[in-house]
Amino acid sequence: MAAFLLISHKVSAQDWRPVRGGIPFGISGMALIEQQSNSLDFLIVHDNKKPNQGRMAIISINGKNQPEYFPLDISENH
Helix, strand or coil, X not given: CCXXXXXXXXXXXXHCCCCCCCHHHCCCEEEEEEEECCEEEEEEECCCCCCCCCXXXXXXXXXXXXXXXXXXXXXXXX
């Protein structure tokens, strides 16, 4: 059984906010993991293939503040 959460929200160009710079931080997938009154937390996936390049992270958005980026260590060696 699969469940999907679709959030419809009008987005305009001025609503886009950079999170991290560079190709290794391009977002390939995103899923909402927590929503509170003025904050959102997303699990994001990067399509990186090389060792030591991040593959997953949490992005937290609180109101109009700059998004916060928290990399997740999913290496096999930890």
